[in-house]
Amino acid sequence: MKLHKLKAGEATGTYLIESPVSEADILLMAQQLASQRLRRGRSLTSPTAVFNHLQTLLGDYEHEVFALLMLDSKHRVLQFRELFRGTLDGASVYPREVVKICLEQNAAAVILVHNHPSGDPEPSQADRTLTRKLQDALNLVEIRTLDHIVVGHEGCVSLAEQGYL
Structure with a gap:
């Protein structure tokens, strides 16, 4: 995709397209916009907005991906990072690596994120167990686990909305 196809419009949050674009171009633009919304220094304004950005970034993978949305003490984004890639129905997640990366970024809080390639976002028992395990490990170094999406x-x-955190 050529970046010059998309130009900011006069109104905030609007864009002008200078030439014909393909469906692949539109999907790539959506992923770029979602990445921008989760870049360093951005405040998380609403759970719905965060869900939309994460769904754009991870929703179309055919394999499971585990990622972190690391935040500072005011819940501004430090970094969004995909950490582990798995298969169709699982990814190995290592608490030691999660803690290490959060400490490297000086995160005060974190939102755990992973996708379900099946399309059904309902958390499994394994997801709930992993959440507790990671939350316990992060608590030891005083990093709050705000959610697992x-x-x-x-x-x-x-x-968190389901009461597991």
Whole structure:
């Protein structure tokens, strides 16, 4: 995709397209915009907006991906990073690596994120167990686990909203 196809419009949040674009171009533009919304220094304004950005970034993978949305003490984004890639129905997640990366970024809080390639965002028992394990490890180094979001084609599910955090 050529970046010159998209230009900022006069109104905030609007864009002008200078030439014909393909469906692949549109999807790539959506991923770029979602990445920008989760870049360093951005404040997280609403759970719905975060869900939409995460769904754009992870919703179409055919394999499971585990990622971190690391935040500072005012819950501004430090970094969004995909950490582990798995297969169709699982990814190995290592608490030691999660803690190490959060400490490297000086994160005060973190949102755990992974996708379900099946499309169904309903958390499994393994997802709930992993959440508790990571939360315990991060608590030891005083990093708050704010949420664990499961991304699917049908939307996102927050384990915090379901009462698991």
